[in-house]
Amino acid sequence: MNMNNMKPIRGVAVIGTGLTKFGEHWNMGLKELAVEAGIKAVEDAGITGQELQLLVGGNMSGGLFAGQEHGAGLLADYLGLNPIPAIRTEGACSSGSLAVRVGYLAVASGMYDFVAVGGVEKMTDVYGPQATTALSGAMDYETEAYFGVTFPGIYALIAKRHMHDFGTTRRQLSMVAVKNHSNAQHNPYAQFRNKITVDDVEKSALVADPLRLLDCSPLTDGAATVILAPADIARKYTDTPIYIKASAQASDTLSLFSRRSITTLDATVHAVRDAYRQARITPKNVDFAEVHDCFTIAEICAYEDLGFAQKGKGGKMIENGEVELGGRIPVNTSGGLKAKGHPVGATGVAQIAELVAQLRGEAGKRQVKNAHTGMAHNVGGSGATVSVHILSNKK
Amino acid sequence: MTKEFAVPFHWRRFRERYQLIGSKCDHCKKTFYPIRVICPYCRRSGHMKDMKFSGKGKVFSYTIIRAAPEGFKEYMPYIIAIVELEEGAKLLSQVVDCVHKDIKIGMKVKSCFRKIRSENDTGIVLYGFKFKPT
Numbered sequence: 001m002n003m004n005n006m007k008p009i010r011g012v013a014v015i016g017t018g019l020t021k022f023g024e025h026w027n028m029g030l031k032e033l034a035v036e037a038g039i040k041a042v043e044d045a046g047i048t049g050q051e052l053q054l055l056v057g058g059n060m061s062g063g064l065f066a067g068q069e070h071g072a073g074l075l076a077d078y079l080g081l082n083p084i085p086a087i088r089t090e091g092a093c094s095s096g097s098l099a100v101r102v103g104y105l106a107v108a109s110g111m112y113d114f115v116a117v118g119g120v121e122k123m124t125d126v127y128g129p130q131a132t133t134a135l136s137g138a139m140d141y142e143t144e145a146y147f148g149v150t151f152p153g154i155y156a157l158i159a160k161r162h163m164h165d166f167g168t169t170r171r172q173l174s175m176v177a178v179k180n181h182s183n184a185q186h187n188p189y190a191q192f193r194n195k196i197t198v199d200d201v202e203k204s205a206l207v208a209d210p211l212r213l214l215d216c217s218p219l220t221d222g223a224a225t226v227i228l229a230p231a232d233i234a235r236k237y238t239d240t241p242i243y244i245k246a247s248a249q250a251s252d253t254l255s256l257f258s259r260r261s262i263t264t265l266d267a268t269v270h271a272v273r274d275a276y277r278q279a280r281i282t283p284k285n286v287d288f289a290e291v292h293d294c295f296t297i298a299e300i301c302a303y304e305d306l307g308f309a310q311k312g313k314g315g316k317m318i319e320n321g322e323v324e325l326g327g328r329i330p331v332n333t334s335g336g337l338k339a340k341g342h343p344v345g346a347t348g349v350a351q352i353a354e355l356v357a358q359l360r361g362e363a364g365k366r367q368v369k370n371a372h373t374g375m376a377h378n379v380g381g382s383g384a385t386v387s388v389h390i391l392s393n394k395k
Numbered sequence: 396m397t398k399e400f401a402v403p404f405h406w407r408r409f410r411e412r413y414q415l416i417g418s419k420c421d422h423c424k425k426t427f428y429p430i431r432v433i434c435p436y437c438r439r440s441g442h443m444k445d446m447k448f449s450g451k452g453k454v455f456s457y458t459i460i461r462a463a464p465e466g467f468k469e470y471m472p473y474i475i476a477i478v479e480l481e482e483g484a485k486l487l488s489q490v491v492d493c494v495h496k497d498i499k500i501g502m503k504v505k506s507c508f509r510k511i512r513s514e515n516d517t518g519i520v521l522y523g524f525k526f527k528p529t
Contacts, residue, residue: 128462129463129464129465129468132464132465133464133465136464142408142429143428143429143486143487144487146511146521146523147475147487147489147511147523147525148460148463148464148466148467148470148473148475148489148511148512149458149460149475149487150460150462150464152462153458153460153475156458157456157457157458157475157476157477157487158456160456160457160458160500161455161456164456205461206459206461207462208458208459208460208461208462209458209459209461211458253435255487256477256487257455257485257486257487258427258485262455262456262477
């Protein structure tokens with residue numbers, strides 16, 4: 001991949017964010033969720049909404065979860081934004097961060113000044129097995145889902161091999177879930193704000209050995225929106241613009257078994273390398289990160305693939321407290337996908353909202369001290385699509 | 396809401412699923428399952444030929460599925476494995492005729508022809524390979 005010519009012609013800032021509470025919303029459908037997050041973001045940005053020129057919306061499977069494709073058009077309609085263009089992005093569980101990327105590219109290229117980037121998923125109107133089937137579309141359908149593997153099953157294959165190759169332990173997996181639940185206590189938007197123990201995780205039902213129920217992110221309804229604007233004029237709208245210093249993305253095979261390695265997400269490695277190059281930083285400069293912990297093993301792999309730990313040492317990182325709130329590099333201060341919840345199309349946008357809250361110093365009891373540089377890492381499927389964003393409160 | 400499709404959706408995969416046919420690049424000699432038209436390593440420098448796998452391999456990683464997707468409930472719990480074939484390519488399948496506590500990484504397995512599942516509305520019975528210990 002030749003990246004020599006990949007430079008933005010101008011900087012991009014986030015000037016507003018909006019989130020719905022994550023969880024089970026019996027009284028809200030796809031459009032109510034998306035509209036609530038959209039209105040909150042517009043209000044937070046200090047704009048009227050008239051300024052918006054483009055809407056980009058991430059949504060994995062409105063069709064299978066809510067009978068509704070054409071999500072971006074729906075959103076523009078109910079947000080009263082017609083006739084501005086509306087684009088839906090889809091990259092399974094990374095659909096949201098792809099929307100952020102498309103919005104970033106639109107502003108960085110000079111084509112648009114004000115872009116609304118939304119993400120939404122309404123997952124609890126279908127029953128569990130139907131949700132499992134919908135999510136299985138993120139795999140290589142004909143060679144993986146066909147044989148009866150589920151997403152927990154795919155990540156269990158990763159976990160089993162990671163334990164075999166590097167000695168990663170059952171207890172280390174559990175500690176990821178314990179940490180993320182602990183962080184979520186302090187996040188008013190999180191789905192699960194209860195503390196759990198290692199014992200709770202290890203006594204929860206086996207889903208796909210070695211992964212148990214409390215290793216898995218839940219089914220969640222939720223939406224998130226961020227408003228993007230050119231960095232040069234961002235201060236007209238907010239005292240605390242947060243700058244996007246890198247927006248990177250990479251691809252790998254849809255099927256896990258076709259990869260060079262099943263314990264390294266090569267797409268993460270490629271995307272983060274490009275992100276560090278764009279932001280001109282190294283892993284040491286990252287103050288905190290939101291990483292894609294759809295399953296506990298995924299967070300341990302992320303520590304390694306993002307360059308926070310050497311390959312195989314991810315398990316040690318959770319053990320020695322480096323990734324806890326107050327540690328060297330706090331990870332998933334929001335509670336992560338595990339405890340904040342994982343409305344798949346919204347997750348990548350919600351990660352950006354968490355970075356903005358931290359970088360503005362508005363994260364309350366979960367605030368990271370001296371937070372200047374944050375990273376968001378969002379994975380589609382088992383790693384076929386990965387995007388990485390780096391944000392900073394310094395221009 | 397199981398995904399149910401017309402007959403050709405399955406029929407066009409018979410060579411891959413019944414005869415375990417994939418591809419081999421005549422340039423880098425790497426093997427692939429399922430069939431690919433383009434070698435991801437050599438792209439236009441290589442040409443892909445059909446490759447019939449022997450069906451012999453070993454377990455590269457495994458799990459036991461205890462919460463199944465639609466259509467697989469009656470088989471629960473069942474073993475899913477990534478199998479590394481002796482020719483080099485890997486694939487994903489079920490391991491059957493194996494006591495769950497015996498499955499381990501490195502176990503030698505061989506392919507067999509089995510029912511995968513049947514569909515409710517169309518009545519189509521889906522077949523393909525599974526693997527069993529040798």
